[in-house]
Amino acid sequence: MRPLSSLKLLLFVIAFSFGGATAKSARAEVKFSRDIAPILIRRCIGCHGERANLGGYRVQTFQNLLRKGGSGATPIVAGKPDSSRLYQLIASPTVALRMPKSDDALSKEQIGLIRRWIVEGAKFDRENPSASLTSLMGARNHPIAPLAYPKPVPVLALAFAPDGATFAAGGYNEALLYETRTGRLLKRLGGLPQRIQSLTYTADGKRLLVAGGTPGEYGEVALADVASGKRVRVFDTFPDIAISAALNAEGTLIAAGSADSSVRLYDINSGKSLWTSGVHSGWVTGVSFSGDRRFVLSASKDMTVKVHDIATGALFTTYQGHNRQIGTYSGQSAVYAVRSLNNSPDACSAGGGKWIQIWNPVKTQAESGDAGDMEERFAKQGHARYILHGFTQEIFALIVEDGRIFAGSGDGTIKQFDLVSGAETRLFTGHTDWVYSLAYNATTHRLLSGAYSGEMRLWDTQSGQHLATFWAQPQAQVAKSER
Amino acid sequence: MSCLKTTVGIIAALLAVRANATPNTPFALKNVTSLEVSPKRIGLEGRRDAQQIVVTGMVNGEPRDLTDKAQFETTKQGVVRIQNGRVEALQDGKGDIVIRVGGLVARLPFTASYYSKRYPVSFETETLAILTKQGCSTGSCHGSPHGKGGFSLSLFGYDPRIDRVSLTRDGYNRRINAIEPLESLMIKKPLLAVPHVGGKRLRKSDVGFRVLRDWIAEGASTEISTLHCESIALTPSTSRVLEGEFKTQQLRVTAQFSDGKARDITPIATYTTSHPAVAEVTPDGKIIAKERGQTAISVRYLDKFESLYITVVEPVKGFVWRPVIENSAIDKKVNQKLRQLKYLPAEVCGDSEFLRRLSLDLTGLLPTAETTLRFLKDTSPNKRAKEIDSLLESEEYARFWALKRADLMRVSPRQLTEARASRFSAWLVDSVRKNMPYDQFAHAILTAQGAEAQAPSANYFLGIRTPEERTEMTAQIFMGTRVECTKCHNHPFENWTMRDYYRIAAVFARTKAGDGRVTLASVGEVLHPTTGEKMSPYGSPLSSPEPVDRREGFAHWLTAPANPLFARVEVNRIWADLLGRGIVEPIDDFRSSNPPSNAPLLDYLAQEFVTSGYNRKHTIRLICNSQTYQRSTQSNAFNVQDNTLFSHAKPRLLTAEQLKDAIGMATHTLPSPTLSPQRVEEAKAELTAHHNALDRLLPLWLAQAEEAAQRLxxxxxxxxxxxxxxxxxxxxxxxxxxxxxxxxxxxxxxxxxxxxxxxxxxxxxxxxxxxxxxxxxxxxxxxxxxxxxxxxxxxxxxxxxxxxxxxxxxxxxxxxxxxxxxxxxxxxxxxxxxxxxxxxxxxxxxxxxxKPPFNSTMVGADKERPLTAAIVEALMVPVSSRTSEQAQELREFYQADGESNAIRQRVASLEARMDYATQRPYPELSSFTATFGQPQRDTACTCERRGAPTLLQALELLNGQTAYQRAQEGVGYYSKRDNSALIEELYLAAFCRYPVMKERVAALKFLSERSNNREQAVMDLLWAVINTQEFLFQH
CATH class of the missing domain: 2.60.120 (Jelly Rolls)
Structure with missing residues (x-):
């Protein structure tokens, strides 16, 4: 037993002296939110988080961190690292006992930081101890985008500037601004999330609403200034990517949906969060404001579209048209997009399945109920319109404008339908891979489509002609001159 | 103490270095007599290519793995690097690898070329293999039908088209990051760099990490090529024994691809062990022995699967092998295995134990007290063999062994009708009675045609209708293989693929069953559910013209002596029926990852079975005459841990049917089966008497009936x-x-x-x-x-x-x-x-x-019986022109009244031995037999018969109706005897032995103390005997 404890002591000495040797951290106090939370998130939350609580112990909030786990030992004893079970375990010289279990040990610096934080009193430097650690960390400072991309990135977001002369496409840690006519890369708006899932211009064309993040760990909804190329405001962060963001017609409100299943609403001017809704059980893939200004609509992988009261966020009704067990229009599929019709309370939604569906939130509520015969009544009374689209794969992008519906699908094609008759009026072919994004400009009658391959195609919707192809892959020379 | 240990360790380490430096070799290595190196030459192409070397030496006549004991040097420096026997290129060049071990030297030529050429990671043959190896695509994780956490992969990568979408395009391309590969969720999740419910699945040091990283960095290409793996091969390819200093075995795995090239896939193949306590395998394919026993090491690569059997031998303190009597080759094979793994066989069981065991095994019934007495008194040395022969010729044997078969064939009035079940069952009994060669039996079942009334084996197809069900049942019964998995995906633990499944289904696609007959259609195909390809029937050559009966080709393939499964599965079933455990267990789960506990024994039995002409009685006789079968249940210090190698007999709870009959026989409340014929005769006489009485009224009835017929x-x-x-x-x-x-x-x-x-x-x-x-x-x-x-x-x-x-x-x-x-x-x-x-x-x-013009007419004393068409037909014929057949038909119709039918049913029931659960044509499914695990015959799995004891069984015996009633009824027989004779006969009937003195005294005391209520006392005694473990178990 003796040699073992002396070894332990030796390790402690090393750990301690190492910590002491770092001049900067020796002086400044260790801050939980800045120094400790990132370590916990990176190394501990996988097993001791919201989804898994091995050993009956969780660390996804500060409150949880202090709570005893299944062993009954106190995880953190302020001022006494050696009596703190958490510290004992991360610093254990016995590999079988050491945390993170069956994984590499924390670095000596990290162990040193945690030790010092406990010695200094294990203080919490924020207000809400029950807030998730990820939320404590605030918005990330994103890395600089690579000068040149080794290969094109999948185009998940596209947006025309209001005049249609330029358009923005999602890049890697940046938004890419192109001249529509020539396809010339005009500008690179850096400092943005790794993946750009959604781009929307404000009505004046001066700002871009951006939703995106790093899959599995971080999401962000932000506003970037087109002229300065700077991120001017971050509305919120999420524990997974933000997939969709939308502006209301007046340009005063922002709705956002994330892979964390939440739908959130913000005031664009104050930046304040107005409400958060957690009624979805899957990724929120699309958000939209209803044409009658009453609702926020959210589409989800959980096969539903939820209708929220715009003022309170309360659930008004659930549209189940994409998840029906019986009837002519039966099928269960994820919904990837929802759009509202201009000057109409109706909504248009699509995803998997055979139909693009147009429906009315109020009538939907009237038809819904919790009785056992709901499906039956729905089939009988359904007011919804079903447009048989004929795509062989799911629809990921949907635009309803100018009395037309544009839909882009995983089968690589884009189709145009007449909103009134539901007839397919045009088929755009040429992409060789999944189409993820669409943008349309009514003034210039231009349609843009973006694909998994990184290919962007520009179409004239009046003639149906394919005008140009661009690739989401900044080259080094362009980057240099434009930066 | 531990300080000392450390010091000694350091010194030992230093000594080891010196030992390597000088020609001193460890003791065992001096005995290496020859070296064999695999492969014979090495050609490396590109920088990612690598080859595993396996060095094998003969040490005291046993092949041993010397890979981790050998020293590797190269004649040309800097061209290749060798680590743990794995050769990687450093630049282009060629030379020899010199391998030295125990004073022996081997040379292995190598060439390394195209070092600077890029060979991108292949999605299908590398990336998907890694997803299997790291556990991502297993059935409990993302390979489950709906995936996990929104991420779904095909099980073990059987469908690259699914994985292509899941990995790259699904979820907005969130799993792959081509710009910064290490930022990919597909890497961060298994590394646990972000929360992952599945835990840590990947380390940066893993080969899998490099494969995934490079695949993504090269652009995450998901091109689905035409290149596919045709087979994989293991080195070593045959089973190995790990013992003494040789506790490890390095594997080398190569895959043969459709482009003609063989590649070393050792680091990307997936390894599993059937018995982790016996040996484990590292991700690099190194087997490490842990404790005494046997295990199968299975290697999976894409849809290919191979296994290697490993035996781990350890010294057992105080163990000395003691030669025992060996009656046959069976005993030799069993004892060889026992000796190797250091278990001592048990003694031979006594005559009482033997007779009871044998009788229950061969007939399902307890021997009668008379049989027991005769056997115990017999002094001839071959009386056991004689008894085996005699029981094998009995009607009870045929019925009891047909019951086991009928369980699997789902012979039940619920699947068929009662009449069909009886006919099918009678056919099965007859096949056992005549000892129909098993290949002919299988053939008769699988190619049955026509009306089941004439060809009762056609009921096999009448009970199961779809080609899929027929595939699964046939595979389970005759091939001991559970192919259900392959209905939807390739088998996770075996080489069976979806193609095989649907090719077997195609065999049965044209077999139509309905209306009591099996017919062959000229059309009917089975399509592969994912590719839509028309499947050619299994067992027939692909190019052959369409046969008249597709089943012929399959039956021929199945029953061919070369079929590795057919004979083995059947002898294993017989073995399990007699020994209580299969050599392969579960007995209908033959797969290379489920090794036999004694492969030579199984091989021998199968060989004997084939050469005897698939003679089941021969196999049973062979086994029952072996010492192994006749071993005592009494274990010793050196075999008490053994449950799989047959060192001692295994006490078995009687099956539901055996128990029900045993209770009846011990209490003398069942007619002895040998008495049945007499009762049948009595009932038949009763019927004749009744008919004679009816005959006197026949003319009157005929007159009435003719008149009625005219009115039709x-x-x-x-x-x-x-x-x-x-x-x-x-x-x-x-x-x-x-x-x-x-x-x-x-x-x-x-x-x-x-x-x-x-x-x-x-x-x-x-x-x-x-x-x-x-x-x-x-x-x-x-x-x-x-x-x-x-x-x-x-x-x-x-x-x-x-x-x-x-x-x-x-x-x-x-x-x-x-x-x-x-x-x-x-x-x-x-x-x-x-x-x-x-x-x-x-x-x-x-x-x-x-619109019907009238209601049908009924005549005669038996007003409920309407005239049948045939009868009307006969009645319409004037008496003078009626044939004798018609006259007889009329007479029989008249005589078939309610009473006759009741007597006939009684006769049929006696003939069918309905009183005996072990002898009936189809199960009675009483609550008693259900409690004791009688199968409902819903599946073809022997597992449907539950063997584990339950609380309900204890309650049934203690408080249940059956035990109580039988004890009550048994009083009538036993209470007529005097106390001493009663006790003796009861013990002989229940236990096949005389009571020992202590038991005799206790029972006598019990009965004499209660002589005022003797009936109650006798009943209590019967009930107590039924509830003893000695009675409930076969031992």
Missing amino acids: PIRQGAWRIRQASPVSDPQRALKEAGVANLPALDATSLWIRRPDYLEQTQNTLPSAESSSNEGHSLTTMARRIFSDRPRSIKIRWSAELARLWLNGAPLSSDPIQGEREIALPLRGGENTLHVLVATPPDRPAFQYSL
């Missing part, structure tokens, strides 16, 4: 339907049809054999067998109508288009359309009605209705 005005034959033919213009076709092209009804067709009465008021005619998919089809129908005098009846039709002819004359010139009522002017005697119907493809049937 109309009767008719059944419809005869000719196959439909497509027609483009139905109106015209019907109009042009003349009676000349209608089929004639010949004299035998459907008149006497199957007449109906005009009883139905409404009928829907069945559609003809294959109606055309396009346009209308024409169906021709004909039937006979008999009328006692000329009369007109009405028939109402509902059809799209039809034309009718009565006695050859059309009833209308134009086709009849829609719903119509038509008069049928019948003439006296026989009439013929022809109908031609045109039906559209979606409504192939049509309806007609006919």
